Amino acid sequence: MYAFELHHAKSVADAAALLAKTGGKALAGGQSLVAAMKLRLAQPGHVVDLSGVAELKGIRREGDHVTIGAMTRHAEVASSDVVKGAIPALAALAEGIGDRQVRNMGTLGGALANNDPAADWPAGVLGLGATVVTNKRKIAADDFFKGMYETALGADEIIVSVSFPVPKKAAYAKFPNPASRFALVGVLVAQTGSGVRVAVTGAASAVFRCKPIEDALAKSWTAAAAKAVKVSATDLNSDLHGSPAYRAHLVSVMAARAVDAAR
Amino acid sequence: MLAGGPDAVRAVAVALPHVGRRSIVAGSAPATGIEEPARRIRITHPKEEHVAVTLSLTVNGKAVTATVDPRTLLVELIRNQLGLTGTHVGCDTGQCGACTVLLDGRAVKACNLLAAQANGASVTTIEGVAAADGTMHPMQAAFKECHGLQCGFCTPGMVMSAIDLVNRHPKASEAAIREELEGNLCRCTGYHNIVKAVQLGAASMGK
Numbered sequence: 001m002y003a004f005e006l007h008h009a010k011s012v013a014d015a016a017a018l019l020a021k022t023g024g025k026a027l028a029g030g031q032s033l034v035a036a037m038k039l040r041l042a043q044p045g046h047v048v049d050l051s052g053v054a055e056l057k058g059i060r061r062e063g064d065h066v067t068i069g070a071m072t073r074h075a076e077v078a079s080s081d082v083v084k085g086a087i088p089a090l091a092a093l094a095e096g097i098g099d100r101q102v103r104n105m106g107t108l109g110g111a112l113a114n115n116d117p118a119a120d121w122p123a124g125v126l127g128l129g130a131t132v133v134t135n136k137r138k139i140a141a142d143d144f145f146k147g148m149y150e151t152a153l154g155a156d157e158i159i160v161s162v163s164f165p166v167p168k169k170a171a172y173a174k175f176p177n178p179a180s181r182f183a184l185v186g187v188l189v190a191q192t193g194s195g196v197r198v199a200v201t202g203a204a205s206a207v208f209r210c211k212p213i214e215d216a217l218a219k220s221w222t223a224a225a226a227k228a229v230k231v232s233a234t235d236l237n238s239d240l241h242g243s244p245a246y247r248a249h250l251v252s253v254m255a256a257r258a259v260d261a262a263r
Numbered sequence: 264m265l266a267g268g269p270d271a272v273r274a275v276a277v278a279l280p281h282v283g284r285r286s287i288v289a290g291s292a293p294a295t296g297i298e299e300p301a302r303r304i305r306i307t308h309p310k311e312e313h314v315a316v317t318l319s320l321t322v323n324g325k326a327v328t329a330t331v332d333p334r335t336l337l338v339e340l341i342r343n344q345l346g347l348t349g350t351h352v353g354c355d356t357g358q359c360g361a362c363t364v365l366l367d368g369r370a371v372k373a374c375n376l377l378a379a380q381a382n383g384a385s386v387t388t389i390e391g392v393a394a395a396d397g398t399m400h401p402m403q404a405a406f407k408e409c410h411g412l413q414c415g416f417c418t419p420g421m422v423m424s425a426i427d428l429v430n431r432h433p434k435a436s437e438a439a440i441r442e443e444l445e446g447n448l449c450r451c452t453g454y455h456n457i458v459k460a461v462q463l464g465a466a467s468m469g470k
């Protein structure tokens with residue numbers, strides 16, 4: 001790891017000012033950033049610790065939305081009665097991230113800002129049509145995820161919270177990579193106020209919505225309808241764990257499983 | 264590059280033992296300077312520079328203050344500076360769980376966080392779980408009783424994860440135990456006796 005200077009932000013404004021001044025990186029749970037710094041894949045000269053910023057924490061129900069603070073840990077989402085009551089799909093998604101130790105440190109904001117192509121949270125946020133609230137603006141999920149490890153966030157922009165509209169029904173089904181537990185393919189299906197949404201992670205360079213399955217499920221909300229869709233393998237990931245065709249097949253299979261599990 | 268000289272190098276080596284001489288004296292020019300000794304120590308390498316941070320935390324019930332290079336990992340603080348070598352480093356990449364400790368009661372992988380992330384927190388390592396008179400923690404005793412270890416390398420991390428698990432789920436089923444120990448790898452036992460040990464440990468912890 002290269003040397004860096006560590007700063008402790010006391011508020012969102014303070015964190016944004018420190019990031020703007022130093023050109024550094026925010027530190028949330030460190031589960032991706034510290035690992036990347038150890039490998040020297042990330043080499044920030046300044047690191048701004050967000051753990052002391054109270055405004056970034058907490059889970060609350062606000063009418064037909066559930067708002068989760070960026071620094072909320074995966075384990076806290078998984079065990080939250082508010083989340084389990086309103087959007088059980090999200091609690092289950094959070095419970096399936098990595099392992100216990102990772103869930104005890106990793107945060108929602110860190111996972112979204114990182115936008116790993118195989119991460120679970122991006123599917124939850126895109127699939128439910130959530131809104132990412134930053135210190136500068138509100139970003140619709142459809143505009144947030146830009147590509148592999150790429151988001152709409154500016155350099156000194158901080159995710160404050162994410163606001164999830166409560167869906168009529170939703171579920172997330174993931175086929176985990178047996179070693180890392182990241183998604184080989186993960187699919188979130190939801191019946192939302194604005195129609196059926198299907199978000200896929202792990203299959204391509206970044207999370208995406210699968211229009212053919214959305215259309216099929218809008219016509220018939222059944223596992224069979226999802227499974228019958230032949231997803232195109234073009235531009236899907238290829239690695240030692242699976243070919244593009246295998247991943248394309250898994251997208252329909254996981255979508256079908258999610259429809260069965262949706263409540 | 265800042266001026267330094269041998270005295271400054273020595274002072275930093277004492278304050279930051281894990282940095283090691285190699286990285287401090289690497290290259291032709293001694294690369295060290297000190298400003299506000301003890302609190303703000305600045306080391307400059309050809310490409311590297313940092314300002315030391317002072318941390319206060321509780322480790323196994325004792326208050327600890329340490330001045331470290333910010334890039335010090337929690338596991339490096341625990342093993343190299345505090346000499347608590349029961350916490351092991353297996354993979355150093357956040358996969359194996361050998362380095363698991365409790366941070367404010369929650370199991371975390373100490374190789375995958377900065378020591379500074381434990382500032383103000385309470386850390387429990389395997390050295391901190393037995394009773395003051397040396398009586399093993401019920402979970403340690405259960406691992407011994409059930410032959411839940413062979414080489415023992417993964418055991419400290421397994422025991423710490425198991426304690427966190429039982430604190431949250433005192434009556435976890437066998438399947439739930441297997442699921443919950445996902446973040447701890449064992450190269451020897453095949454997990455069977457580990458799961459039995461956690462079941463016995465859970466029963467004795469409940470007594």
Ligand SMILES: Cc1cc2nc3c(=O)[nH]c(=O)nc-3n(C[C@H](O)[C@H](O)[C@H](O)COP(=O)(O)OP(=O)(O)OC[C@H]3O[C@@H](n4cnc5c(N)ncnc54)[C@H](O)[C@@H]3O)c2cc1C
Pocket residue numbers: 025026027028029030031032033034035050070071096097098099102105106107108109110111112113114116118119120121153157158159160180181182183356357358375
């Ligand atoms: C062994 C292991 C297994 C894992 N398995 C999975 C898995 O199965 N599924 C999965 O989805 N993930 C998995 N992860 C990743 C994990 O979920 C991380 O916690 C997460 O990706 C990053 O969250 P963090 O809080 O640790 O962020 P950090 O590592 O601290 O930060 C990550 C990035 O986000 C930026 N950032 C952090 N917070 C903010 C903010 N509020 N605003 C703006 N930028 C911010 C940082 O600057 C950094 O660039 C795994 C990680 C490990 C180590």
Ligand code: FES
Pocket residue numbers: 351352353354355356357358359360361362363372373374375
């Ligand atoms: S040494 Fe930390 S997880 Fe393997």
Ligand code: FES
Pocket residue numbers: 411412413414415416417418448449450451452
């Ligand atoms: S007992 Fe040897 S690695 Fe687990």
